[in-house]
Amino acid sequence: MNADGGNPPVLEIKHGAVAYDRPVLRDVNLTVRSGEVVAVLGANGSGKSTMIRAGLGLVPLAEGQVELFGVPLPRFRQWKRIGYVPQRLGAGGGVPATVGEVVSSGRLARRGFPGLLRGDDRQAVARALAAVDLTDRAGDPVASLSGGQQQRTLIARALAGEPDLLVLDEPTAGVDAKSQEAFAQALRDFVRHGGTVLLVAHELGPLQPVITRAVVVHDGVIAHDGAVPHPAGHHAEPGHDHVHPHAPQDPPSIWGRE
Template identity: 45%
Template structure:
């Protein structure tokens, strides 16, 4: 995995640096005065109730929305002007939409991650080797020739992560990646993320499973339009941020958390 900046312009600075982000689709803000800094090598989980602005925040951080106020830098550049998109692997909630209509294999999806690196627009054997290595890293090399439409939810998620790795992404951003994935595959998926973080990848994860975020990530950001908590999982579990952010939509049962 390539843990260094392709241009060397952000080796010491944060990968994400957002200050005072505010954005609304109407007059009411969906994201209100949010500060968020993500440093290289961090594993950050964002949680919040439905409609709390989590996905919108990700799109602001990636420069896909223009904030109404505030600023955000992505890998050392204004997010809206950031051009080296291969340095960020973004797996959105609707990532499977286009592939469902395309007769494309797993290997072809992953190889797309090499296109920005292909000299003169030509994919070389070295590019194919890098894509194959990414498939091995996420444990689905045996699925290389299978159609993307034939995969389970967990296998598809691994395919998109492999595409990001093939593109030498420095930051992996995941929006609700375990929705529709069976419990056994969810555990294996989080094991994979643990391995990738240990190998130096930075991960920013929006996840509905609060327990998994507390157990797996190194830092919890609790959002409901504004940030209610940002810090270590143990401190979050001991705080009242969960109740304040979720209100009556949260219940605690037998030491677990149910939304």
Template identity: 75%
Template sequence: MSVVEVRHLAAGYDGREILRDVDLSVASGDVVAVLGANGSGKSTLIRTILGLVPVRRGEIDLFGTAQRRFRQWSRIGYVPQRIGAGSGVPATVGEVVASGRLARRGLFRPPGAADRAAVNEALAAVGLLDRIGDPVGTLSGGQQQRTLIARALAGKPDLLVLDEPTAGVDAASQEAFAGALTEFAANGGTIMLVLHELGPLRPLIGRAVVVHDGRIAHEGVPPEPAGHHAEPGHDHVHPHADEAKAGICEWAPTEGTKAY
């Protein structure tokens, strides 16, 4: 079954067109990495699919329904980039993860046994069940990112969308991400990830889509990283930063890749 279908998509904001004539298909059970240099449009592609950036031209279908008519948002779990789990609000780890159940149970229905079980299961998947009662502000940056992934998992989505989940976090958290996502995929889940580089997630990735200058420049086997990212000593961890300033993996078309 098709989970995401993108046809001849053009999108952008602030009067600027960022994506141009993009076609993409994601089937049920696919694990797709969206790669590209900063400013290439990879995050804009994900945000447009989720309805966060307006479509200028083209069409998007989600689970066989036109995006403009799609209402089953509980089927999609989204982990945005560069947002701390605390966000200045005093809450426990368990409370943050429990908020991921709201779309499924409704705002006014109190949590039940199934909700509590889903929260515990999600926290166990990312290795934070022992921190369920701790204030989220006491966690490290990597642990906060793991909390956000647990929040998405708690909603029991069919499609999990993550925007640079490993950027700027420690190696232990990256390994925890890999384990949780591997389990989600093994249970039939569909995953789309925006990444600078694959790191410990490489064995999980079934297909890579490289965005270059607002277009799909490569689709298929993940290409090898270029430049200093290919060096053995490269640590695969980047600080969060503006796209124009951050360290980047220059994923771009190379000889032998499929270009459009």
């Protein structure tokens, strides 16, 4: 426990700003605490993916600072504590690897060297495959899987490293319903065993019951930080589960300050 009585911070962005040819993020403040499942929501181009990438040092800050597990980013070295699944990269990458081989590669961050898997490595890989419901596909080429199954393979690779923080960039974009349900259950299990999750999403679908807190990014600033906003207007129609602001005509009151 920290001084304010909450769980300790896992990731903190303080007054963060990112700019390329124009400002992308402006004065962003975000704290993710141990045990939380935080969803970062927002329209395309809002800056939500840039924010989490900046939090991992993958995008440089023009202003502000980041701390991971209480350590300033420039001095942080315990990368085995973080599992990162980037946005919709093919799990196979053109290499004729099996599902089991891709997931096993997730152990490298913890072991620090290649080689034969030890007993604890094999157990971690088996647990990760079971978590995303791909145990029966372990020997299959990744290229033979559907897009949703390939995404689950990447999530299992991150889980195999037994991280404390799991960061995922739009993990369910274009993923079938069965894969989304399997992913939601994997998150529940991960958090139940002490993990923390930060994910970027365009819409939540089956993940919504798992989310403990939502951060809405709009035009480079945090417009809402709290409970998952309720859809309004056309967002509330059957079959439409967007929970982010698309345009100025959306009621601003449900998004906090805009």
